[in-house]
Amino acid sequence: MTSPLPPHHRALVLSTRSSGFSLHTVPIPLPTPGSAVLRILQAGIISYHREVYDGTRPYSFPTPLVGGSSAIGRVAALGPDAVSLTVGQLVFVDCVVRGRDDPRELFLTAISEGARAGSKKLFRDVWRDGVWAEYARMPLENCVPLDEERLCAGLGYEIKDLMYMCHLLVPYGGLRDIRVEPGETVVVAPATGGYGGAGVQVAVALGARVIAMGRDEGKLAALREHVKMGTPGASIETVRISGDEKTDTAALQAFGTIDAVLDFTPPAASKSTHLKSAVAALRRGGRVSMMGFVDVPASSWKLVGDNITLKGKLMYEREDMFQFVKMLERGLFPKGEEFVDAKTFPLEDWKEAMDSAAEYTGIGKLVSFAP
Structure with missing residues (x-):
């Protein structure tokens, strides 16, 4: 052979x-x-x-x-x-x-x-x-x-x-691990990097409503435009990370029920409070996929009191790859520069x-x- x-x-x-x-x-x-x-x-x-x-x-x-x-x-x-x-x-x-x-x-x-x-x-x-x-x-x-x-x-x-695929598979592994379903609202943070941006694209392909968080309003606007061009019917909102935990929580809560969070915090931002804000805005029974590096992801009372599922995830599983390829081959992602x-x-x-x-x-x- x-x-x-x-x-x-x-x-x-x-x-x-x-x-x-x-x-x-x-x-x-x-x-x-x-x-x-x-x-x-x-x-x-x-x-x-x-x-x-x-x-x-x-x-x-x-x-x-x-x-x-x-x-x-x-x-x-x-x-x-x-x-x-x-x-x-x-x-x-x-x-x-x-x-x-x-x-x-x-x-x-x-x-x-x-x-x-x-x-x-x-x-x-x-x-x-x-x-x-x-x-x-x-x-x-x-x-x-x-x-x-x-x-x-x-x-x-x-x-x-x-x-x-090497970028898209990573967030797909995290989103599939916490069983994100079509119609749910997912916070992706930070969303303007390579894996965060890919996470937005995958969540949209899964049929989710996305709230993208980032510090740079210009990059957030470009991300939103990119997604809308590739998937005109996509539901995507943006929230600028202000650095103030309560302000960011309130900004997320203004969008209503939030079901899940996908986090890609880089090592340099491990002390950022944006994930605590996102978790604080989650509904009771919400889920979090931690694929980055955060020192303190949430208050213990929020996790216990609201039955929050907090899962760490490294990359993806073998079956995730085959399922992702099915999505790609069915035309669920945009083509060309989009x-x-x-x-x-x-x-x-x-x-x-x-x-x-x-x-x-x-x-x-x-x-x-x-x-």
């Missing part, structure tokens, strides 16, 4: 954090039981990749390694136990690797080896290298089939557009690409490599 592979390929290798990346010609990865070798077409770059690899964010991982996270690729070769994937098939390549005999052991490809002994062993000894390369070897279960005929020929998506405005770079321009990813954030913004 293999196709001819070249003996070598190009990959971005991080030898040490201090030295940065360099483009190397390295041996091609070969398929093993439980794996697929992918020809990488688009490899996503997240906004904080630069901080991960220069040591600003103290994530733990061994070096040397090939960088990356998620990707869109085409199956180039398969291990002997593959039964459904086929050579040439278009797939989304997921960056969340889990232990097959213990799914609690998980890590993010080429970003963090996790905190447990099992995840560290998997990262260091089995799945060290990421997808910033012409080819990559990944677990079979991390390759999610995409209906290329439907998505590209039918709906008109380009391959580079589909890479935006879906994503992508910037792509060759591997040679890795520094410019990571600098661009750090600045080019928000709803519909994506930076990727095209190896």
Whole structure:
């Protein structure tokens, strides 16, 4: 179940954090039981990749390694136990690797080896290298089939557009975890960053009414316009985060019943009070998906007195990916620039690409490599 592979390929290798990346010609990865070798077409770059690899964010991982996270690729070769994937098939390549005999052991490809002994062993000894390369070897279960005929020929998506899945899947995992339903009202905060903006887009696709919170009124207005252009019937409101807990709570309460909150607070804003305001505005029995970094999410009396469900969520589950792809293939998301405005770079321009990813954030913004 293999196709001819070249003996070598190009990959971005991080030898040490201090030295940065360099483009190397390295041996091609070969398929093993439980794996697929992918020809990488688009490899996503997240906004904080630069901080991960220069040591600003103290994530733990061994070096040397090939960088990356998620990707869109085409199956180039398969291990002997593959039964459904086929050579040439278009797939989304997921960056969340889990232990097959213990799914609690998980890590993010080429970003963090996790905190447990099992995840560290998997990262260091089995799945060290990421997808910033012409080819990559990944677990079979991390390759999610995409209906290329439907998505590209039918709906008109380009391959580079589909890479935006790496942003959309994260909030989808949080929203699905707290079972957001059509017609409910969801607060997304902060909503003007990459994952927050994607969260607004996913919540709208799910049929929810969205209240987007952010500090910059200009970015909030642009977000609202972007959503309305892509989905004319979308229900979206905005609230500027003032920094005053009671003021922000009152601003949210003015919109009536609020069912759920999706939070993406970045580490730098961990002491912000916006999540406390959003939780205070929740109805009795409301739900919160915490996907960011907040020191104190809410008063204990609010949580206990109103039966609030507070759930932490890292990324998404495997079944979430398949359900999300069904939504995408059914045409529930916009297309063209109302879906994503992508910037792509060759591997040679890795520094410019990571600098661009750090600045080019928000709803519909994506930076990727095209190896």
